[in-house]
Amino acid sequence: MGFLREGVDAAGLCGGQAANVRLRAERRVGELLKEMARAEAGAARNPNGRAGKEPASNDATAALDDMGMSRQTAHRYQRLAEAEPREEKPAGGVG
Numbered sequence: 001m002g003f004l005r006e007g008v009d010a011a012g013l014c015g016g017q018a019a020n021v022r023l024r025a026e027r028r029v030g031e032l033l034k035e036m037a038r039a040e041a042g043a044a045r046n047p048n049g050r051a052g053k054e055p056a057s058n059d060a061t062a063a064l065d066d067m068g069m070s071r072q073t074a075h076r077y078q079r080l081a082e083a084e085p086r087e088e089k090p091a092g093g094v095g
Helices: 002-043 057-067 071-082
Strands: none
Touching: 002 057, 002 071, 057 071
8 A cells, every 4th residue: 555655655756846847838838829919919010110900819729729729728828928937845844
């Protein structure tokens, strides 16, 4: 029984680390999506510095489709990028 319990504890630790890695990756994707949106907005401006008549949303939606990402997921990742990162607890609950 002790071996099984140790395996469960190790699996829980790995799962928590995986969740942290995933959260950091999702936050980074959100940052990249925001940078992409800023770049598209800058490209849509004409030489006079005014925004063009065509909205860039069609291009952005097409880019998300190409990546296989929904608008809802992209929005969620961008919100994660805006949020203050919480301090991570040390591995194993020590500290």
